[in-house]
Amino acid sequence: MGKKLKVGKTRKDKFYHLAKETGYRSRSSFKLIQLNRKYQFLQKARALLDLCAAPGGWLQVASKFMPVSSLIIGVDLVPIKAIPNVVSLQEDITTEKCRQALRKELQTWKVDVVLNDGAPNVGANWEHDAFSQAHLTLMALKLACEFLAKGGSFITKVFRSKDYQPLLWIFQQFFKKVQATKPQASRNESAEIFVVCQGYLAPNKIDNKFFDPKHAFKEVDVQAKTVKELIPVKKPKAEGYADGDLTLYHTFSVTEFLKAENPVDFLSKASEITFDNAGLTSHRATTNEIKECCRDIKVLGRKELRLLLNWRGKLRKFLAKKLKDEAKELEQDMSFSSSDEGENAEKESKKEPKKSTEEDEEDAEMEKKLAELKEEEVAELRRKKRKLLKERRKQRERVELKMDLPGVSIADNNDSSMFSLHTINKAKALSEFSRGDMKAADAAVDEEDRDDDVYLSDGDSDKMSLASDLDPDDLEDIEQRQKQMDAKKGKKKVSFNVEEEEEEGQGNELLVDLEGKEEKRDSETSLWFSKDIFSELDLDADADREIRQAQRLQSRPSGDKSRKRKAVEEEAAAEREEAGPSREAGPSREAEGSEGSSSDSDDSSDDEREIAHMKKASGGLAGAAGAEDDGDFQVVPVESTSKRARILDPEGLALGSQIATSKKKERDLINGSFHRFANSEDMCDIPEWLLEDEKKHRRRPVPVTPEMVEEYKQRWKEINARPIKRVAEAKARKKRRMLKKMEQVKKKAEAVVNTVDISEREKMAQLKSIYKKAGVGKEKREVTYLVAKKGAGRKVRRPAGVKGFFRVVDGRMKKDMRGEKRKERRGGGKGGKGKKGGKGTKAGKGHANKK
C-alpha cells in the first residue's frame, strides 16, 4: 500500500503556501485579513484581545493593521511564540483564572476588538464537538462582554450546528449589528463560519443565563430579560403643571371631543368623556365598550384608544350627513311654500288654526343657519379651488416663459408683497392710503387677503373638516342645490369672471397698463416666438421674402402677361442673387419696377388681391418694412435694423475685412458704389438672353484681390470640414467615459496586484476578468468563414491567401436557406420535388467569406 493522499482539511492549499511565503504563522491569518478587508475593524482599534490565539497568525495580522503602539493581548492554552508589541498569556479562556489574568493585564482599560478563533480539541463525536465549540464561543462572548468598550466589535468563529441560531440570537442582544460571513480563506468543506458583531451595547447589568449553555442552547429562555430591558431608561424630565391647572383629572364632553382639532392630543389630556348629547349617546356606534372606555381614558391601551378615535370618526360622519339632510328638507320646504303659497295659505287658514309656535320658529332659524353655514362652506371650497387653479396656471405660464423652473417657483415667494401695488388693488384700500389712514388701508388689504387665504380660522377649519367628511358627490349635490336656492331667492348670481372683472373695474388706479391691448398682445407674441424652439426658423427672412414677393407682383407692368408666369422664377433668382456677396449698392430693382406700377390697368386686380392676401398673411409686417405705393408717391423701403446678419461668402468676407481695417476704405467703397451700372434702366422690353448677359457684365468688379478671396475660401473649407458641434460633443463624452472607465479598471487591477493572499495565477485570472468586463482591449476579430468540402471534416488546413482567424462552416445550411427562398419565390412552396439542397457545393478555397 502506498502513501495515503492528503484529503480535505489536511490538504496543503494555496493559503498554506501563501502563509509560508509571507511569513504568517498560520493559514487562518488570511481569514482575518479578508474579514478586516470587509469590515475594517482593525484600523480603528487601539486595544485588541485575541482569544485562542496560538500559534499567533491573527496576532501578526492585528499588529500589522492596527495603529502603532496599540495594545494587543493574545491568550491560548498553548504558549505563543513572542511577537513584537504583543502580550501573550497561556490560559484556558473558560476559566476564572484567565479572566483575572486579563483584568490584571488590562487594568481599567477596555478593548475595541475581541477576536475568537477558538477550536477545542475535537474527535469524540460530531454532536459533542459541536457543543464544545459553541460553549467555547459562549465563553469568549462572556469575556468580550466584560472587556469590550461600548461600540466595540467581537469577531468569532462559530460552527454551524443546532446551536448556531441561539448563538446568533444572543449576539444580537448585545450588539447593534450582527453579520455572518465566510471568508475565502475558510475551506468550503469546513462547517465554520465567522460572525462579525459590531456596536457593543455595553449594558449595565447582564443576566448570567446568557452565558449558561443550558439556557442558551437547549431552551432559550424567551422570558429572560433582554439587554435592552436591563439598560436603565432615563427618567423623563418633569414638566410641572400647566398654569392654573391644579387638578390632574380632566373631564370633557363628547361634543368637545368631536370638535377637537387634534383628537390624539385631546385623548392624552382627557381623563373622562361625558355624554352631553342624547342623540350621540343612543347612536349605535356608541357601544357599551365605548361608554366604558370613556369613563377612564387614562387606563386605556393602544387598542382602546384607536377604538375611541374610530368612534369619533363615525359620529362626525353621522353629524355631517344629518346636516346635509336637514339642508335638503329646508330646501324642499322652501320650494313647496313658494309654489303653492297662495292656495295653501288660504286653505290652511280655513282648515286648521294657525300653528305658529315658538318651537317652529326656532327650528326654522336653525335650519336657516345650517343652510347658511353650508353655503359658506361650499363657497369657501370653491374659492380655494379657484385660487389653486389660478396659481397653477400662473406657475405653468412662468415655466413656459422660463421665469421659473418646473416645481420651483420664485414667484411664490410673497416676501416682497408689502412693496407690491397689487396688494392694494382694491379702490377702497387705495382711497384709505391716499387719505393717510394706514390702519383702515391695512384692514382693507387684510380683508382682501382673507378672501384668498388658504388657511382658515379655528371655526373655519372645523367647518372645513366637516365638509371633508362628505363625499365629493354630496358636495356637488349641495352645490347644485345651493345654486337653485339662490336662484329662487332671487339673488343676483354672477359668474366668477364677471366678479373679477367688476373688481378690476373698481381696482387700483395706480395699476395702469404700460402698453395698450394691441401692444401687449404683440409683445406677448414676440416673447412666445423668442423661445428656443423657434430660433431655427428664420421668421424675419420669411416675412421679408413675402414682402418682396408682394412688392414684385405689385410692381409688374400691366399688360405684360408673359411676365406674370415668370414672376415666381424671377423671385427665386432674385433670392439666390441676394444670398450672393456682391450685391450691388444703390436703388433696388423693386424700386425701379415700382415706377411702372403707378399706371394701373384692369389686369392688375388679381395681383392686387394677391398682394392684399400676402400682406395680411405677413401680419402687417409688409406695411412696416416694405415699400408702399400710395398713389403718386413711392415710399422707399427702409431696411429693418433688426434684420439678421447675412452670412457672407468668401468675396464678401474679404470686402468686409477691408472695411473693418480702415474708415477711408469704407468711405471709398460707398462712394465707389455710385457708378453707371448702379442705376438700372427700364429693362422691360429687353430680351431675356440680354438680361442674363447684363447680369453678368453690368457690374463693377469688387475691389478685392483673388488671393484674399482664396484665403477666405480656405477658411470656409476648414470650417466645413469640422464635425458639427453635437457630433464633437458626443465624441468627447464617449472619450471621457472611456477614460473614466480605464481609470477605474486601473485602480481595480492595482488592488488585485497588491493583494498578498492570492496566487499569481489567480491574480492573472482576476485581471483578465476585470479587463474583459470593462470591455477594454476587446477588439473585434476578423474571422474568415470557409465552407468545407464534402467529407472534409472539421480539420481543414489553412488555404492559401487566408490570413488571421478562420472558421470552417458547413455549406448545407446556406444551401438550404437558398432553397427555401427559391421555393417561396415560386409560389407558396409548391415547387416540385427538387433535390433538397441541390447539388453539392464547391467548398474550400473558393468560398472564403470574410465577416
Ligand SMILES: C[S@@+](CC[C@H](N)C(=O)[O-])C[C@H]1O[C@@H](n2cnc3c(N)ncnc32)[C@H](O)[C@@H]1O
Ligand atoms: C485554529 S487555532 C487558532 C489559530 C489562530 N487564530 C491563529 O491565527 O494562529 C485554535 C486555537 O484555540 C485554542 N484553544 C482551544 N480551546 C481553548 C481554550 N479553552 N482556551 C484557550 N485556547 C483554546 C487551541 O489551543 C488552538 O491553538
